[in-house]
Amino acid sequence: MRRLTISVDNALADAFDELVKKKSYLNRSEAFRDLVRKELGDAELEDSDSSWCVGTLTYVYDHHARQLANRLTEMQHNHHDIVVASQHVHLDHNNCLETLIMRGRANEVKACAHAITSQTGVHHGNLHIIPVELSSPSTRMATKF
Ligand code: NI
Incomplete structure (x- = not known):
């Protein structure tokens, strides 16, 4: 030191x-x-937008907005290699809070986060990115279903 x-x-x-x-x-x-x-x-x-990172995306959304809950779930499934976990809290009758844990290249994580938070009815979207050096980036999900 x-x-x-x-x-x-x-x-x-x-x-x-x-x-x-x-x-x-x-x-x-x-x-x-x-x-x-x-x-x-x-x-x-x-x-370097292609650096590896982990991130958390937090947002609140309107549970009653037409098809929004389904659309958000669909988007997470479409990016299952990036969205590694999610937590859902029913705040009240109308509002839900979700936190996603994300992993991938910074540009991919940012693009995925932006696609979610730019949906009509999604509020207070905030992405926190932490740069990491993953010892084996190939550990990304490669399983075929
Ligand atoms: Ni909810």
Whole structure:
């Protein structure tokens, strides 16, 4: 491990200390490492859309929107190599929350997520992508049914 010494103005230092406290980091170093990792990960994904990633997609949808529930299930089946798991919560009489766990190349995961969240009646769609280096990407489902 290397020690870095950095200089920041007082306002930024105060804001950083607030962040450390708010996010319950044990110390500034851990907070700084997390910020750098996030930026590096984002940059890597921007540089190479074909990088492997895992992601979670969360959205709320209108249970009564015509055929929407069926269409969303159909889309997940059509992308069964990318959508590896889903969780469904009946929020109330009208609204359902779904979280999908996704895996694949970043461009494929983003395209699949966008196709789902752009459906009429789907709200608050949010994709969180985490870049990963999979030791054997060929572990993708290859089973024939
Ligand atoms: Ni539901």
